[in-house]
Amino acid sequence: LGLLKNKWVIKVFAALEKFAYRSATKISVIADGFVEHLHRKGVAPSKIVQIPNWVDVNFIRPLPKENNAFRAAYNLDGKFVVLYSGNIALTQGLETVVKAASLLRHIPDMTFVIVGEAKGLQRLQMACNECGADNVLLVPFQPRESLPEMLAAADVGLVVQKKNVISFNMPSKIQILLGSGRALVGSVPGNGTAARAIEQSGGGIVVPPEKPKALAKAILDLYNHPEKVKTLGYSSRQFAVEQYAFEQALTQYESLFYSVMAEASAIEPLVNMFSEKHVLLRAKESGVKLR
DSSP states (O other), X not given: OOOOOOHHHHHHHHHHHHHHHHHOSOEEESSHHHHHHHHHTTOOXXXXXXXXXXXXXXXXXXXXXXXXXXXXXXXXXXXXEEEEESOOSTTTOTHHHHHHHHHTTTOTTEEEEEEEOHHHHHHHHHHHHHXXXXXXXXXXXXXXXXXXXXXXXXXXXXXXXXXXXXXXXXXXXXXXXXXXXXXXEEESOTTSHHHHHHHHHTSEEEEOTTOHHHHHHHHHHHHHOHHXXXXXXXXXXXXXXXXXXXXHHHHHHHHHHHHHHHHHHHHHHHHHHHHHHHHHHHHHHHTOOOO
């Protein structure tokens, strides 16, 4: 993103990064994009272990839209709901969502819901006013216990990134949306990790980032094809259960820790042997007798 401008600071962090890679026995990453990035950095493949972020598929689960508390609280019953929930920061570019919403404001039963921090919502309210997006509902972050109901209120979940986001950026909301059984639309770089994860899941559609017309077209297609929304949602849930369940990640981390401990146990006798040899050689050179 170019947030760091000072070349000396960049050099210091680059040096620390190299040191960390050299010193580590194993490096755990959450997606294949990180693996490719580390390969380009010269990290040995044997050091890298890929363990994706997990989602609690017992807590985050598909729930019916009928009698949904979130829909009732925000007058969303009978609406086709397009949801974005998460950070409203530099990497997202949520103005794209607002502009896409303005292109679809002629559809009375479609509402875009953006859930996030208050400061970011204030900025988005200005964007809504500028382009006449009166079909956007801005909602503050919800308590954790309300998360399953909030996700279940959506017909479509959004993943949004700017086009200049580093290719291996992997939003954790992808696993959460998949776990809830939502159809996804990703307005993300096509060569990035996020796009790959959405496409691999079979539960979503990817469109070019920062293209409001493309995003609006994808959402309109889902609005017009409710069976497609159901099919994508089913695939989302299945993929989350098979690939992102907490129990799987726990098993993988357990294997990783055992392998690190095994390597450390194998190295320790060698270190002791060479240390003893070093002491004997130094003693011989100095004429000291060891008892």
